[in-house]
Amino acid sequence: MSMQTVMVVGAGQMGAGIAQVHAVAGFHVYFNDLTEEKVTAGRQGIEKQLQRQVDKGRMEQDAMQDALGRITPSTSLEDAANVDLCIEAAVEQMEIKKKIFQELDRHAPTTAILATNTSSLPITEIAAETNRPAQVIGMHFMNPVPVMKLVEVIRGLQTNEDTYKDVKAAAEALGKTPVEVNDAPGFVSNRVLMPMINEAICTVNEGIAAPEDVDQVMTLGMNQPMGPLTLADFIGLDTCLYIMEVLHEGFGEDKYRPSPLLRKYVKAGWLGRKSGRGFYVYNN
Numbered sequence: 001m002s003m004q005t006v007m008v009v010g011a012g013q014m015g016a017g018i019a020q021v022h023a024v025a026g027f028h029v030y031f032n033d034l035t036e037e038k039v040t041a042g043r044q045g046i047e048k049q050l051q052r053q054v055d056k057g058r059m060e061q062d063a064m065q066d067a068l069g070r071i072t073p074s075t076s077l078e079d080a081a082n083v084d085l086c087i088e089a090a091v092e093q094m095e096i097k098k099k100i101f102q103e104l105d106r107h108a109p110t111t112a113i114l115a116t117n118t119s120s121l122p123i124t125e126i127a128a129e130t131n132r133p134a135q136v137i138g139m140h141f142m143n144p145v146p147v148m149k150l151v152e153v154i155r156g157l158q159t160n161e162d163t164y165k166d167v168k169a170a171a172e173a174l175g176k177t178p179v180e181v182n183d184a185p186g187f188v189s190n191r192v193l194m195p196m197i198n199e200a201i202c203t204v205n206e207g208i209a210a211p212e213d214v215d216q217v218m219t220l221g222m223n224q225p226m227g228p229l230t231l232a233d234f235i236g237l238d239t240c241l242y243i244m245e246v247l248h249e250g251f252g253e254d255k256y257r258p259s260p261l262l263r264k265y266v267k268a269g270w271l272g273r274k275s276g277r278g279f280y281v282y283n284n
């Protein structure tokens, strides 16, 4: 199936990036969140990112306007009636995702594919909320979406071959490299990445080193582009906690227990860069 129109549900940092790369690649995008304010803020973020590309001489002003013109704001999932592919990028909470998928299933054409950008939640369980589990799949973009080449494509138990092939082709049309993995908590990306971040938080909690020093060990010592605490702030500490909880519950092993310091920060509303404070302080 040739896909031309997508809906992106959730206008946060990931939703905005996913909407941006689709619009630039020529897809029509319904950009959805619960409120107009959220959608407008997300769209402004996209405009700012594209303007930087224009300023650097990497994009024509006309191309930027065309891309922005392909983004239609939406606050109703009924708009899914017009799309070939829905990509859900709302908050990392199973109950919220289940509700969204039930509703998308009601409104999207029966031929449409329903994808989730979840970082860790079981695709199979999300798919079971719909009447089209064979057309539900994980399409896991990395942050920042316009920069990172990977899309982890996760097959649920019932995902069919056509759905996999269409999503692989859609990722390639964005200039991304799809990598196929099976459904398991955290998939590959966050099963490997998040325990490392959690362990870095444990070293801070145990007073072994300050956040800056932990980050320096990993940037200067391991050539990581961002230290694990800077990266945790960048991802969002709420998202990091939800992912650790999925790993802990999914595998039932102590090694995945979220650091108490991570829980404390999230309870305090210190969610990292997006809230202005996490392991570091930001002037957003």
Ligand SMILES: CC(=O)CC(=O)SCCNC(=O)CCNC(=O)[C@H](O)C(C)(C)COP(=O)(O)OP(=O)(O)OC[C@H]1O[C@@H](n2cnc3c(N)ncnc32)[C@H](O)[C@@H]1OP(=O)(O)O
Pocket (backbone or CB within 6 Å): 049, 118, 119, 141, 142, 143, 144, 145, 146, 147, 148, 189, 190, 193, 225, 226, 231, 235
């Ligand atoms: C949690 C999950 O489920 C999965 C995940 O996403 S885990 C997170 C995965 N992401 C990472 O690990 C990111 C690690 N960090 C990096 O790779 C780099 O630090 C980075 C690419 C973000 C920034 O790179 P840098 O060299 O330190 O900074 P900088 O030179 O300012 O930026 C490099 C490029 O990225 C772009 N960029 C940086 N931040 C950006 C953002 N938030 N949005 C869009 N573009 C961005 C810059 O514009 C710049 O582009 P050009 O080279 O075309 O000018």
Ligand SMILES: NC(=O)C1=CN([C@@H]2O[C@H](COP(=O)(O)OP(=O)(O)OC[C@H]3O[C@@H](n4cnc5c(N)ncnc54)[C@H](OP(=O)(O)O)[C@@H]3O)[C@@H](O)[C@H]2O)C=CC1
Pocket (backbone or CB within 6 Å): 009, 010, 011, 012, 013, 014, 015, 032, 033, 034, 038, 089, 090, 091, 092, 093, 096, 100, 117, 118, 119, 120, 140, 141, 142, 143, 234, 235, 236, 239, 274
């Ligand atoms: N951050 C990262 O590095 C990565 C995150 N992901 C995944 O992407 C998803 C989004 O993460 P991220 O963008 O960082 O999170 P954000 O918190 O930045 O954005 C989530 C957005 O979804 C909105 N939202 C919440 N409930 C609904 C709903 N019912 N319908 C529509 N929108 C809703 C939120 O609105 P409000 O704020 O009003 O609640 C918010 O605007 C998560 O599943 C996450 O695990 C995947 C890869 C990387």
